[in-house]
Amino acid sequence: MRTGKTVSLVLGGGGARGLAHIGVIEWLAENGFEIRSIAGSSMGALIGGVYAAGKLDVYKRWVTALDKGDVLRLLDPNLGLSGLFKGARIMDTLRGLLGECDIEDLPISFTAVATDVEEQKEVWLSRGPLFDAIRASIAVPLVFTPHRIDGRRLLDGGLVNPLPIAPTLRDRTELTIAVSLSGPAEEAPPSPPPLRLEPDAAAGHYRARIQAFIDELQDRFRSEGGEPDWSYLDIVALSMETMQNTITRLELAACAPDILITVPRDAARLFEFHRARELIELGRRKAGDALAAARGR
Numbered sequence: 082m083r084t085g086k087t088v089s090l091v092l093g094g095g096g097a098r099g100l101a102h103i104g105v106i107e108w109l110a111e112n113g114f115e116i117r118s119i120a121g122s123s124m125g126a127l128i129g130g131v132y133a134a135g136k137l138d139v140y141k142r143w144v145t146a147l148d149k150g151d152v153l154r155l156l157d158p159n160l161g162l163s164g165l166f167k168g169a170r171i172m173d174t175l176r177g178l179l180g181e182c183d184i185e186d187l188p189i190s191f192t193a194v195a196t197d198v199e200e201q202k203e204v205w206l207s208r209g210p211l212f213d214a215i216r217a218s219i220a221v222p223l224v225f226t227p228h229r230i231d232g233r234r235l236l237d238g239g240l241v242n243p244l245p246i247a248p249t250l251r252d253r254t255e256l257t258i259a260v261s262l263s264g265p266a267e268e269a270p271p272s273p274p275p276l277r278l279e280p281d282a283a284a285g286h287y288r289a290r291i292q293a294f295i296d297e298l299q300d301r302f303r304s305e306g307g308e309p310d311w312s313y314l315d316i317v318a319l320s321m322e323t324m325q326n327t328i329t330r331l332e333l334a335a336c337a338p339d340i341l342i343t344v345p346r347d348a349a350r351l352f353e354f355h356r357a358r359e360l361i362e363l364g365r366r367k368a369g370d371a372l373a374a375a376r377g378r
Contacts (some may be wrong), residue, residue: 083118092125095262099124104364122238126218162227194238264343
């Protein structure tokens with residue numbers, strides 16, 4: 082299907098499921114859609130910002146090469162109470178991989194959505210360093226520490242707007258396409274195996290500390306009896322998803338996009354970035370299905 086239509090693209094949040102956004106973007110580009118504007122929340126801000134900077138291919142090559150051990154090594158435990166991880170190692174890695182840039186210099190209009198909890202309001206970040214905006218938008222409460230911009234401590238955009246359609250309302254494009262990562266569950270996800278680093282004689286003390294930290298997280302808050310085990314991260318992720326699903330339904334009722342692409346909420350857990358290839362392909366498939374359905378209307 083070749084359309085040549087211009088698009089405002091809205092990318093929702095949802096942890097590793099956000100890798101499906103890569104597949105959606107690729108499908109749109111291959112089928113003649115011209116993305117002129119992007120608004121993203123949380124993981125949607127990360128993928129959208131990387132694409133707006135023209136670096137999606139570089140990011141895709143990097144993320145599809147990650148294994149479980151690589152994902153763990155990107156996490157930098159925080160000793161304070163404001164979040165489990167600092168998030169600095171992830172952002173430093175992305176800066177080194179993709180380079181620094183300011184949002185206003187991007188060839189595509191871009192807005193990252195974050196949350197100012199102290200003021201209890203949504204914040205649109207459309208100027209300044211790209212990776213500062215992304216870091217603020219992905220600051221999942223209790224998982225990543227808040228990120229300070231212009232004196233404000235900001236948290237994950239999904240707290241107030243997990244599918245930020247509003248920043249695109251003034252765009253002069255022909256279509257608004259939104260990608261929600263809160264679609265109906267398709268099948269119950271299997272219980273995840275314990276996250277462990279691969280044995281390595283040269284791993285050293287640091288990797289041992291990281292593994293001990295992950296083990297502690299997975300053992301904390303486990304349920305008793307015959308119920309499935311929930312780790313601390315599972316509880317945080319499921320709580321966020323419950324809230325985000327409710328907000329997304331309200332957002333769609335108030336301001337529906339022209340086309341909605343939905344990714345099942347059980348497609349991946351929060352940190353399953355080692356499943357990148359599978360999730361990217363899922364995004365391509367869901368984009369094709371949604372656009373075919375829209376064409377048939």
